[in-house]
Amino acid sequence: xxxxxxEPALQSKSVCVVGGGVAGLAAARELxxxxxxxTVMEQSGDVGGQWLYDPLTDGEDPLGAAxxxxxxxxxxxxxxxxxxxEAMGFSxxxxxxxxxxxxxxxxxxAHRELHCYLRDFCDAFGLMDVVRLNTRVLHVAxxxxxxxxxxxxxxxxxxxxxxxxxxEKEEVFDAVVVANGHHSQPMLPTDIQGMGEWTRRQLHSHSxxxxxxxxxxxxxxxxxxxxxxxxxxDLCRVAREVHLAASSEATxxxxxxxxxxxxxxxxxRLHTRIRRLHADGRVEFADGSSVVADxxxxxxxxxxxxxxxDTGGAVTVDSDGYxxxxxxxxxxxxxxxxxxxxxxxxxxxxxxxxxxxxxxxxSGRKTLPAEEEMxxxxxxxxxxxxxxxxxxxxxxxxxxxxxxxMYELGEKYSDLAPVEEWKKELVMSSIASKMADVxxxxxxxDDSENVRKGVQAxxxxxxxxxxxxxSMSTVADDVEADARAMPHA
Numbered sequence: 001x002x003x004x005x006x007e008p009a010l011q012s013k014s015v016c017v018v019g020g021g022v023a024g025l026a027a028a029r030e031l032x033x034x035x036x037x038x039t040v041m042e043q044s045g046d047v048g049g050q051w052l053y054d055p056l057t058d059g060e061d062p063l064g065a066a067x068x069x070x071x072x073x074x075x076x077x078x079x080x081x082x083x084x085x086e087a088m089g090f091s092x093x094x095x096x097x098x099x100x101x102x103x104x105x106x107x108x109x110a111h112r113e114l115h116c117y118l119r120d121f122c123d124a125f126g127l128m129d130v131v132r133l134n135t136r137v138l139h140v141a142x143x144x145x146x147x148x149x150x151x152x153x154x155x156x157x158x159x160x161x162x163x164x165x166x167x168e169k170e171e172v173f174d175a176v177v178v179a180n181g182h183h184s185q186p187m188l189p190t191d192i193q194g195m196g197e198w199t200r201r202q203l204h205s206h207s208x209x210x211x212x213x214x215x216x217x218x219x220x221x222x223x224x225x226x227x228x229x230x231x232x233x234d235l236c237r238v239a240r241e242v243h244l245a246a247s248s249e250a251t252x253x254x255x256x257x258x259x260x261x262x263x264x265x266x267x268x269r270l271h272t273r274i275r276r277l278h279a280d281g282r283v284e285f286a287d288g289s290s291v292v293a294d295x296x297x298x299x300x301x302x303x304x305x306x307x308x309x310d311t312g313g314a315v316t317v318d319s320d321g322y323x324x325x326x327x328x329x330x331x332x333x334x335x336x337x338x339x340x341x342x343x344x345x346x347x348x349x350x351x352x353x354x355x356x357x358x359x360x361x362x363s364g365r366k367t368l369p370a371e372e373e374m375x376x377x378x379x380x381x382x383x384x385x386x387x388x389x390x391x392x393x394x395x396x397x398x399x400x401x402x403x404x405x406m407y408e409l410g411e412k413y414s415d416l417a418p419v420e421e422w423k424k425e426l427v428m429s430s431i432a433s434k435m436a437d438v439x440x441x442x443x444x445x446d447d448s449e450n451v452r453k454g455v456q457a458x459x460x461x462x463x464x465x466x467x468x469x470x471s472m473s474t475v476a477d478d479v480e481a482d483a484r485a486m487p488h489a
Contacts, residue, residue, distance in 0.1 A: 010363040012036055013174035016152045018137050018308070021049015023340030024179035025118060026090070026351040027358065029125050031177070034359035039173070040127075041154055043072060043136040047122055050075060050183050051115040055209055062203035063298070064186035068307050072184045074206040078234045079111045080442055082226060083346070084430050086458055087423045088114075090348050091416050093121050094458065094466060108442035124467050134158060137180075141310040143172050148335035150176045175362055177355075178306060179339045185305035187321055188298060189222065194277035201295040205231060206302070211238045214295055219243070220283045222274055223299035224251040229260065229438050231299060236264045243283070243291050245271045247300075256438040263439065304341070311336065322393035328374035329409065330396055331358065344400035346427065349419060350410065357413040403428075422454025 012035045017027045020042030031038045046052050054073045058064055081088070084107050089095035095117050097105035104113040122128050134157045143149040149172050156167040186204035189195075195202065205227045211234045218241040221232045228244065235242045242264075246252035252270055261270055272286040277296065284290040303321025314333060317324055327333070330342050337358045339351055360366040368374065382395065390401055398406045411418060425448065433441035447455065 010035065010365060013362050015039070015175045015177060015362065016041065016137075016140075016150070016171070016173040017177045017179055018140070019049060019178070019180035019340075020044070020047040020131050020133070021051065021179065021181050021340075022118065022348050023181065023351045023355075024049065024177075025121060025127060026348050027177045027179050027339045027355040028127050028130055029090075029121075030352065030355035030359040031362070032125075032127075032130070034356075034363045034365070036359060036362060038130045039171075040131040041135045041137050041152075042131055042133050043157065045133055046115075046119075047128070047131060047133075048115045048118050049073075049181050051111055051118060053077070053111055053115070057207040057209060062201075062207040063188060064204045064206045065188065067185055067305055069184055069186070069206065072181075074183050074302070075111050076205070076208050076227075076231065076234070077210045079230065080106075081108045081111070081114060082430075082434060082442075084108060084426050085113075086455055087346060087419070087427050088348070089117075090121060091352055092467065093124055096459070096466065106442070132156075137308045138168070139310060140176055140178075140308050142312070149174055150336065152176065175335045175337070177337050177339055177358060178309065180306070181340060182304050182343070183302050185303050185321075186298070187301045187303040189274070189300050192222075192274050192277065194279070197279060198277040198296075199279070200281055200293065203295070203297055205297060205299040208297060211235050214239050216240050217294035218292060220245055220271075220274065220291065220293045220296045221299055222296060223247060223301070224254075224257060225299060225301065228299035229256070231297060232268065233260065233264070233439065236267045239267065241291070242268045243271055243293065244268060245274050245283075245285060247273050255436050256434065259437050260439070318392075320393065323395045325395075326375055326378040328368070328377055329413070330354075330398075332361070332368060332374065333371075335362075337361075341396050342399075343394075343397045345398050345406050346419065349416070350398075350406060353410045353414040353416060356416065420454060422451050426451050426454070 014037045015031050017024050017031070017038060017040040020040050024040055024042070025047060028038050028040050044052050050073055052073055053075045054071055056071055058070050085095040086107070102112065103116060104110050135154050136157055137152060137154050139153040141151055143151045151170060151172055153168060153170045158167065184206070186206045188204065208231055214235055215238040217239050219235050219239050220243045221228050221235070222245045224244060224246045232242050232244045257270065261268055271289065274283055275286045276284040278284060281292045282290045283293045283296060304317045304324050305321070306317065309315070315324065315327065315336070324338065324341050327338060327341065331337050331339070331354050339354045339358065342350065357366065361368055369377070385395065394401055407419060410416060429448070429451070430441065433444055
């Protein structure tokens, strides 16, 4: 990867990637491709992040009130993808249906299929040799005031009775990529009275796995988002009563909720938001009505959480847990970067965009604006969103507010091929189908002619172009050869 005539000499840096989920793996592959020395630290026993299903939960803390949670995954057993697999592949490693035991060829497969795909991706590009599993990052901070390097302290989690401190390790890296996701640390409601005094069962959806523990119960599900509707429908199979509490009229007055009520009216009821929990077991709603419940499940989303990160105030999470900043284009300050902070985007494609940009900035192939210009850009972005009436909590919501902006950022900051129009159409039609009927949209087959042709070409051409898995030694040799050709910073 030597520079050509008139091009700047590219640099190879040592980079720590925090997290081995979709964002972390995208970062690892792009960083290696650019010739950097990469170390991925993943606290679980396998890669996959959220997509590594764990039947265990934070048993002693079902609300997830303590930070950080001990069990990172929030996947429940019945979960199926809500985005079509045709639009969910890495640019050069498509999420194609595969044969084999335990594989799920459906367009919207169950969660295990995505985890298998991520393992396939690691095998194809030899990434497992740079991943440290069972490794929790404890502290990330600037190494010195004179350099832009970072000290990373981590600990190996081997499940022994040995003192954790004996397995702690401290290392210095040229850069850190934070890619630990944002679907682990529960966001709990702050406007419900009596939560601390209620003696019956309360948990966050982070700790929900299967409906069986709630058989015969009256359960209140707080929140009408994707997980709230999924869990409410799952509970309808075994619970005596399921009461779905919407945070607002807008979230309740939707076609999919109406259809859910029509299909499960013998068990499912819709309510306004929860106002108070009473000591006698009553759950009181904002309209004054109440029900007696055995359990309340809060499907109220997740907060950004970086308990290991010490930037001296340079990057912070706002007090409500909604916004990380200041981040230029949701990614940078220099030598520290974030992949995956954005919400409602096409993954892993958008994570690839961010990761490739990070990798090329670190190598010197691309440059960032001056720091004051980046700060000014962030401020202008926030003012523009406010003027447009976008709530503060949606600062990092790109695709849900302005999908076209997502594609524009991709074209602006990476050389990845643009997302095909038929994929964009498929994503939008899937969203429309989900909003109409959340129970059946995954199994509908009503593609337009344009989408049908695109899918067929995708199956025909991408399968032939799909890279085969390299041996880890071969990939390591390739990267080492690239690194030797590049000066180290």
